[in-house]
Amino acid sequence: MLCSLCGTRPADSADPADTRCAVCAGAADADRGRAWAGSHGVTPNGPRLDQLRSPVGLAKAVCVLLGAVAVADVLSIAAGIHSRMLLAGGLDGGFLSVDEDELTLADNLTGAAASFQAFALLATGIVFLVWFRRVRRNAEVFDPSAHSMRPGWAIGSWFVPIGNLWLPFRVARGAWAASAPADGDGRRSAAPRGLLNAWWAALIVDQLVSRGAGRYYADAKTGNGMVRGLDMLAVGDALDIVAAVLAILFVRRLTAMQSHRANLGPIPAVPRPLQAH
Numbered sequence: 603m604l605c606s607l608c609g610t611r612p613a614d615s616a617d618p619a620d621t622r623c624a625v626c627a628g629a630a631d632a633d634r635g636r637a638w639a640g641s642h643g644v645t646p647n648g649p650r651l652d653q654l655r656s657p658v659g660l661a662k663a664v665c666v667l668l669g670a671v672a673v674a675d676v677l678s679i680a681a682g683i684h685s686r687m688l689l690a691g692g693l694d695g696g697f698l699s700v701d702e703d704e705l706t707l708a709d710n711l712t713g714a715a716a717s718f719q720a721f722a723l724l725a726t727g728i729v730f731l732v733w734f735r736r737v738r739r740n741a742e743v744f745d746p747s748a749h750s751m752r753p754g755w756a757i758g759s760w761f762v763p764i765g766n767l768w769l770p771f772r773v774a775r776g777a778w779a780a781s782a783p784a785d786g787d788g789r790r791s792a793a794p795r796g797l798l799n800a801w802w803a804a805l806i807v808d809q810l811v812s813r814g815a816g817r818y819y820a821d822a823k824t825g826n827g828m829v830r831g832l833d834m835l836a837v838g839d840a841l842d843i844v845a846a847v848l849a850i851l852f853v854r855r856l857t858a859m860q861s862h863r864a865n866l867g868p869i870p871a872v873p874r875p876l877q878a879h
Contacts, residue, residue: 653743654864660733661857665850667726672846674722675839678715682839684708686832689825731757733853738773740860741780749776771802774856781859797855801848808845812838 685708738756741748751759751773759769775798782793815838819831 654740655736656864657733657736657740657857657860660729660736661853664726664730664733664853667722667729668846668850668853670722671719671726672843674715674719675843675846678712678719679836679839681708681711681715682832682836685712686829686836689829689832730849730853731760734770734773737781737856737860738777740864741777744860744863745780748780749773751776767806774798774802774852778856778859781856781863783859783862793859797848797852801845801852804841804845804848808838808841811841 688704688708735753735756738749738753742753751769755769756773756777759773760766762769775795778793778795778798811834815831815834818834819828822828822831
C-alpha cells in the first residue's frame, strides 16, 4: 500500500490505521511540534523535510565541470610551455627571431586552450551558483540563526565589486555551520572549517595571481617580458587546478553534510515548562 499523503512511498507504520509513510508521518509530527512550540513561545529546532531540496545531482554536475576546468588548465599550461620554449629559443641578444609558422601554431594552441578554459569556467560558474543557492536555502531550514546574510546573497554576493572577495565566503560559512551534524536533541555540533578556509584562500590567491599575470602578459613589449608573462600565466593555471580540486572537496563535503542532516528526519521541538512570572 502506498502512502495516503504523498502516494509515492510505501506506508510504514505499526498502526494499521495509519496509512502514511515514515517521511510524511515524521513531517506531520514535526508540524504538530512546531504548532505546540509556537503557542508556548518555543522556537522549533528541526528541519522541515518538505522545504528541503536535494543538492546531490547538482553537486555531481559541479564536480564534473570542475574536473573539466582542471583539464582545461592542464592544456593551457602545456600550450604555454610550448610558446615559452619557442620564444625563449628565438631570443638573441634581446631580439626575437621566431619562425612565423611556428609562432602562428603556438598562438592558435594558446587561443584554443584559452577558449576551452573560458567555456569550462562559464558552465561551471552557472551550475555552481545554482548548487550554492540550493545548499544555502537548505541551510536556512536547518538553522536560520546561523546566517549573517539573506539567501539571495548566495548569488548576488559574487557580483559585488571588491565585496566578492569575502561576501560569498560569509554565505558559505553560514551554510557550513547550519549543515553541521546534529544529535537527537537537535543540538548542532561544530564542523571543522579547515577545508572551507583552504578552498576560499586558494580561490582568492588564484584570482589575484591570474589577473595580474594576464595583465602583465598583455602589456609585455619585449621577448623577455613575454617569457616572464607566460611563466606567470602557468603559475596562475597551476593555482587554478589547486582551487578546482579544493572546490570539488568542498562541494562534496557540504553536500554530504546536508544529506546526512536531512536523513536524520525532522527533529520535533523539545517542550520546555512555562516559567511563572
